[in-house]
Amino acid sequence: MTASFPFSDSIANTLTIYDSEAVQRIRADLGVVYTSLPKSAQELLDGVASCSPYLRRLMLRRKDALPKLFAEPLSRAVENATTLARSAAQQDDADIQMRVLRNAKDSAALSIALGDIAGAMSVMEAAEALSVFADAVVEGALASAVKRSPLESETGIAVLAMGKHGACELNYSSDIDLIVLFDPERMQITDRLEAQKHAVAVTRDLVNLLQMQTGDGYVFRTDLRLRPDPGFTAPAVSVRAAETYYEAYGQNWERMAYIKARPCAGDKEMGHAFLATLRPFVWRKYLDYAAIEDVHAVKRQMHSAKGGGEIAFEGHDIKLGRGGIREIEFYAQTQQLILGGKDEGLRQRQTLKALAALKTAEHISDDAWAILSSAYQHLRHVEHRLQMINDEQTHRLPVTEGDIQRVASFSGADSVGDFRRNLLKAFDSVAQNYDTLFEMSEAEESQPGPLVFTGVEGHPATLDTLSGMGFNRPQDVSAAIRRWHTGAMRATRTERARVLLTKLVPPLLTALAKANEPDEAFFAFEKFLSGLPSGVQVFSLLLNNIEVFDTLIRIMTISPYLGREFSKQLNLVESLLDQNWSAPLRDVNEYAKECDEIIAKAVSYEASLNAARRWAGEQKFPVTSRLAIGLIAHAEASAHYTAIANAAISALANAAAVEMEKMHGRINGDFVVIALGRLGSGEMTATSDVDLMFVYDAPSDAMSDGERSLGAVEYYTRLVRRVVTALSAATEEGALYEVDMQLRPSGKAGPAAVGLPAFRRYYEEDAWIWEVMALVKSRVIGPRNGLAIAIEDEIESILTRKRRRQEVAQAVMEMRERLATAKPGSGPWDIKNISGGLIDIAFLCQHLSLVTAFSLGRAPRPVGKAINWFAQAGELAQEETAMLQKAHALFEAVLQAGRAATGEVFSPEKAGEALCARMASVCGEESIDDAASVLIELQSKVARLFVAKLSQGCGR
Template identity: 40%
Template sequence: MTETNAHTRLIELEQSPIRAPSATAAKSVAADLKPLGADHPEIAALLSANTPAREFLFAALALSPYLRDLALCDPEALVRSLTRPVAELVEETVARARGCWRREDGTPASESEVMRDLRCAKRQVAMALALADLARLIGCSETTQHLSNLADASLGAAFDHLLFNSHEAGKLTLKNPDRPGEGSGLIVLGMGKHGAGELNYSSDIDIVVFFDPEAGIVPDPDEATDIFARLVRRLVRIMQERTGDGYVFRTDLRLRPDPGSTPLAFPLEAALNYYESRGQNWERAAFIKARAVAGDLAAGERFIQELVPFVFRKYLDFAAISDIHSIKRQIHAHRGFGDIAVKGHNTKLGRGGIREIEFFVQTQQLIAGGRMPKLRLRRTDEMLVALARARWIDPATARTLAESYWYLRDVEHRIQMVHDEQSHTLPETEAELARIALMMGEPGTASFGKTYVSMLKRVEECYAALFENEAGLSGTAGNLVFTGEDDDPETLKTLSEFGFERPADISRIIRTWHYGRYRATQSVEARERLTELTPELLRVFGATKRADEALIRFDAFIAGLPAGIQLFSLISSNPGLMSLMVTIMTAAPRLAEVIARKPHVFDGMLDPGLLAELPTRRYLAERLASFLDGATAYEEVLDRLRIVALEQKFLIGVRLLTDAIAPERAARAFSYLADLIIASALDAVRAGMEEAHGKIPGGRAAVLGMGKLGSLELTAGSDIDIILLYDHDPDSEESDGPKPLDPARYYARMTQRLVAALSAPTAEGILYEVDLRLRPSGNKGPVATSVRAFAKYQAEEAWTWEHMALTRARPVAGDASLCGDARRLIDEVLARPRDKAKLRADLTEMRDLIEQEKPPRDIWDVKLIPGGLIDIEFIAQMLSLEARAGGWVPDEGEDGAGDRAGETSGSSGDPLPFDLGIEEREFGECTGTDATLAALGPKALGLEVTETLRRALALWSGHAQVVRLCTEGEFDPAEAPAGLIDLAIRKGEAPSLKSLEADFKATSKQVRALFKKITS
């Protein structure tokens, strides 16, 4: 654009570069303008003459409802735009705006006056620039610069007004009240297109505000943050509150450091520390265009200079490319990204759009700007020239991108001129698209579309040449912008399309990651990896049911991590690990909570052999011994036991979750782990007792595992039922230590300490909830039982149900000789002759009582439902008692050699340097329900009935294992995580939840019928 043309008045147009969409539309504009002629002869003269200027004005106002409304509400602005040279008019208006904080007589203006004057200036500049731009009297470059100048002037005037007012109120002491910003230490930086002098026609302005507490204008430096934050809040009101005069600029402060948790005005030193330690690559890119625009301009320029090492690194920064890739991937538009398009295409963010040109430039500035100061310019077009001169790109590419850039900016401006909306997206309808085509001087949508698409393709070709992996970067479904503080509407839309129901919450979480608020995301490297990973994480989590809950659990996990780079790198390179993480977060809130509270448990998942290694007793014992090695203090032993138990429970659960082990294998592993933990806790308690109270002569102690612990059927959430047995020399009266105790008190105190060691909460949590109610006389009896009293009680006083419980008893820890004695004693008690009819009557009565006192909630209550776990366990216990009375003794071989054959799986088979605890092969394992059914069922019940019961047991037990692993509560399909429902369906080998429910009901009915028949 020549200087002469730039000063041409609209009224002197020789031809109109645009035309109205129809004669009817032109007549409508003429009718609206006609009444204005009475007070404005310039308008009347224009309307009466058949000139190109009149044709242009009718077209412009017909195509832009916003300009039409502006002309009708402010005819003077229209007259000036028609009759004054545009550059002169705009420069004069901008200068007047800059000084509006004071009246012509030098007195300070009121806030309402400042707001009115700035809005009038914006209205005049918007009218003049739009008409001149549409008339092709000025180009897009001049339009953007004039708009940027107006933004500078408006901010300068507003801040001067606010600073002066605060000075007058005694809150600040300005160094030069006639020039409030001078020496104030208040730094206002224009960012993005504002900083570069490239503002859109309807653009927001991005600013960041810093202050120097040492500037000396705040009487109490401790109050500086509050004072300047309030000042910025007032500034936002002045700029963007809509009044009868409109608004000035929408003002965005989200580019300040960590906007979700920091004040609107940021202390200077804290800002420098932030950028030095936590600044991200996208912030480096943003600060390329930063410019001091208001306040203390000299201080602002000094601050920008101090940030140069952060923005432009000394060495060629090729490492930044992958992060720039991921940033680019996060801001692509939903429409028009996958394919080049016209209707609905986002001119800024879509494929081949403005943002690709900007990224093309900024990426190379980040890479080479540290070594080449000439590549530190702000404006995109000037940088393309600089890149070509530096031979960083070839001149043809520079010309292509510069031409495409200004063409696309023209399109962008015309989109915004229609309704003064900050939109970058071409209309979807033919009629509205035709409006844009005509504003571009095209005869119709076909010719416009052809030109538009050719520009996009040229940009895409240049961009693809820079980013070799462009195809790989184009996989996201839409806009994903997580900078700043407020939500990007298109990002929320994309998150919704991914599958998230609360996109605003998800956006807030992702911003938390990107701003380094967690320890795991404080390093630049960790944030770069996570930025790269974010789109895929969102895609994978979004594809699950109840995606929001799953991502929130993942966020809690990240929040607890001490560091993140290793994990983020592993996940990005290991789809299996990402899949496992998603499975945990979607199916197993209990496990997700564990890793959120205790992230160290996740370390075991990084073991590549995890899923191939069976959690046998030997495997678990090796890890327990290794972890306890070196721990001597009682409290340290207990804490280490909690740490290793939590980790191993978690890893057993992961194996179950991923089908690496079956539910019955998981039950045995949970039980083995409990055995080893109890044995270690008992050793620590015994040592403490002996130190304080000495030893009981001939004293021995052993722990019986009862219930599911005894039958090797523990779940992830099971309590443990135990009985502590003891024995000593008959004539022992007390222990031999400094504080002697008689045997009964000694072992009672040992039991109490053991229970506390296992169940008392510490910083590392608890090990197990412990239940002692299966001891002789239940809660009425002593907590520790002598072996003699145990034998007498079982022989003379025990009820049938207690003998049924005893069929599952198993020594799990303690003195080996006493464990052997206990095993033999149990065998003797259970081998006593018994009345079968009474046994079955007692069993039926007990089952009826349970059903009355604890009715099942629903069909998913697999323990209590008719035909559920209790029915099958009762049948197995009945068979065991009847068989033992007939002389049968459980044999270890009857429990299946396959599991014990795996005891050395993954190990060398060499003897361990420590005791495994109570070896299952020494006392046999045929205490489990399935083992008992397998050993006794075929003969007593028949093979078909036995297999029916075993299949039902596997169904119930598998479901219980999964539910107790994944949740703290019960299974309710209406509330359960979607992943857990899918897991339950898979474990139940059903095609759907409805089918699984039908299978549960049929199985329940079938087993209850067998129970009644067998126990009758």
């Protein structure tokens, strides 16, 4: 960039006039300012105004600054703009801060554009100037945001520039890609959630300052989507969480993104330290030829999505299209990923420097370097002109003759023909070099290094490879794989399975190496293999769909329960292919109809049982897998589990009824299924059993009309047994649900099917308080008939009877003591049974429900809603409500996540690090010990409140 003499002295104007009327208008509008400028500056402004409506408007807005701009070195104008941007935080008012930033943007945009067009700076110097200005803007906006926050300084908050911003290669109308990180310790905030709250607030304010459209325009469109797991993380991510994510789930495209990353604002020392921790993630020690195949697949997808697979001219995308800028960047970055682990000289952020380093290291030819470097600068030149026309983030060439003429004139081409020929030549040369690279790479062996699993001892080179991949127990991993090859498990007993396994091991190990704990992930996969009856089907599936590996390993590492389910139901592995992890789950209202249709298609009753089991497993899998890895909340999961159970139970009850009619005919009567417990309240988990009660209504002398006629009692008793068997029997597809009927009248001693008169009589005369408590969550599943309405009315009547608080409280406390004796909680993670856990909260709500329903009506079934109900009724104080809601939400989240991960009570002692990290994150903590402390504190508060409320009810 010229720095020692006036800008006007360096103008080499090559523009031709496109719009002569625009030239006349700019001369008239600028008036004496125009005539006071040097001849070279006047010619430059004529050409710019002719081609760019945006720059014409900018020149008019800043016409008073034009004489000074051309009288001084261009570098001074850029420096003044950056200084102004950094000064925004000196203002107290947000509107004034925005105005300062936007004025700085106008100044920088005009001076850099004119310098670029005039030839006072090269296209890449202009890109660097734009990037330096972007740094200043982010610094100014961050300082302004921090100033309005409770934070004392920017310490502990680092902003990383990514993409072209990070490489100092911004295009003229580019958005900027940022990642905002925070460190509670450096912020000197002990509460991680509080630190996150402040960091997120500052980030949102930062983005608002930059991209809000005001009367003065905007500064930069800001994109935060390159942060870890952007669909499910806050705008600001803790350093610890980011490191954990990249260690466990980082993808090749994210490695590529971090080639260009650099700290641009805030706590830069922290930013540099973070990037240092990611060096092993970005720069692998071994030659990662899987990376180049991954990039090639991404590029093919991009062509498909953007329509850029063929070289064109009119409407061609010079960035993403064939032979475009992105192919040059991929050409360099792919080889950087492959070779940069061993050659630090290749670790260059800027594309031209990366190409030069590759040439110096003799990884590309002098011709390839010259062709690609020249094409890159030419395409970036045209890209800037396209965007300068209307300040639009566009990369597409125009399609109309007039618009093509404008761009050709603006680009300094002698003619449209020359402009077309030069661009097509650049596209062709880039595409040829790009294709040659991938043809070469695809001939390479796609594995990380020597992998030999023969003999009785581990191969030294293989052990080195495994260690380099991150395995801490390479000897054990090698020994296990050698056992697989010997056919030591059912899945590898056939020669075909072992041949497939040999091909499968390299991509498998590559996928395992991405896990947070590769050894743990490996042995989780081995456990999965050991449960397979045969390996050929699964090995073939995985070989043809390598992309499934990462998801499969991630799920099995966090969820041993799903690992066991994969082994039992191979169709679940196949279902991974159909998963769109970013898409929402299906509508819960769709389950019932689909289940009915599937069972209706079954060729026999036995086939319908298998169909229901297979269907339910396939429906629960996307829910459980998303819940296990934290993609959905526990409340959403429980709603789906309940809807799936509703659908399966209703469909199989109907199927059982049809089967009864085939064998014994029809009977004059109605029959309903009542759900209790978690099924009744809609709070089921991945492994919940179903609490059911069956009631029928038929004349005492009713007889079925079949050849093997039965009376009502025997008919409905057999029907209930058939329904229970349909749900709980282990067929070739396994069991569907474990059915618990102990909450029916008289419990185990009572009849399986209860007649309506007996049902009424029992709850009027014989029911214990705890049995009435069970009705608080009750719900009629179906079928919808007259009996269903009568039962709902009867339950309403039972629950809303007037009761003495003392009597109810005493019964509830006795029941809780009996449960505590029979099944005491095993620790803070036994969130259901532990004192102060979910049972205490549920019992407290059931107690309040029974003593207030006479005056308030029936309380909601779900516990969370019931707590709010009683708070509004004045039964719970504000602080009691807040504590109960917090405890209930956290306990439910722990229960749901624990069941999805283990199928039982979560135990840190039995869990690996990945699962412990997941459960800690459910509690909002970074360590499992801190999470346990949070649970213990809340359980203590709940236990004290439970005792206080029940003792108060007992009059103690």
